[in-house]
Amino acid sequence: MITFAEPKKIINTDNLSKLEWLNYRQKGIGGSDISSICGINPYKSSLALYYEKTEDIKENEDENLPAEIGTYLEPFLRVKFDKWIKKNEDPDIVVGVMSYILQHPENEIALANIDSFIDHPKRGRGGVEFKTTSERNWRDWEEDKLPDYYYLQCQWYMYVTGWDFWYLAFLIGNRKFGVKVIERNEEVIDNIVKQANDFWNNFVIPKVPPAPSGDESSEKTLARLYPKEEEGKTITLDVEKNIEVIENINEEIKRLYTQLDTEKQSIKAVMKDAEIALCGDKKITWKEVVKKEYVVKASKYRMFKISNINLNGGNE
DSSP: OOOOOOOEEEEEOTTOOHHHHHHHHTTSBOGGGHHHHTTOOSSOOHHHHHHHHHSOOOTTSSOOHHHHHHHHHHHHHHHHHHHHHHHHTOTTOOEEOOOEEEEOSSOTTBEEOOSEEEEETTTEEEEEEEEEEOGGGGGGGSTTOOOHHHHHHHHHHHHHHOOSEEEEEEEETTTEEEEEEEEOOHHHHHHHHHHHHHHIIIIITTTOOOOOOSSHHHHHHHHHHSOSOOTTOOOOOOOHHHHHHHHHHHHHHHHHHHHHHHHHHHHHHHHTTOSEEEETTEEEEOOOOOOOOOOOOOOOOOOOOOOOBOTTSSBO
């Protein structure tokens, strides 16, 4: 076992408001941030994380129901884990609550807000992370598997604390409870620490947004960073390669849509006036659907469009 300096306790979280807690999160990189920096978080890109670290915080800007449910169920999971570890490992183990935001003893940007810790008679001190997930994600937790973004989160906590192991206690769809043990991996830790420091020093400190990654969170972040155009403002860009890729993709999409419609129409032609058709384990329906008239709620957004320039003046 490697001996490390104890992490610093920078603030007690017992009486922190959500807004105060979010402000402290802006002071560095936490465990849930690492997967975004490494580009493997399916819900938050590095650009979205950059926005969180650099822009003024509005507490209710985004409602995150899954996260709220996870927080609500944490006491239940704590009780379940306490029973599990006493039954499966040692009846004298005590599961403690860490009511502090922790900071690495030497790297000030490395923060951790851990769920629980334990003093294990054989392993020493380690941490516990509680997770809830939808039942549709059960395959991600089969046997020895777990989502990569949770694995990196636990490795980051081991870096900040200096501890050698972490328990990941999880609840799948309110139906299955389980526990996985994650051992410290120095190679992974070295990698994520380097990427975290690079992100902080190259993007957050100089306030230079990282490149978007094509996901929904990047699209929303761009809309937040640049919500309104400056009327009449015109700039010159060197993005011919991007435009060429967009045009090629659009042509391929048109070709695929034509192919898709052709295949659908071929099926319709042989179905004729049948409402239902069976083919192997597939059921095909072709029936009338009546849509009620409704009024679309007014909204506004910045429309992105690429058009050809008419050299004689105007756009085509």
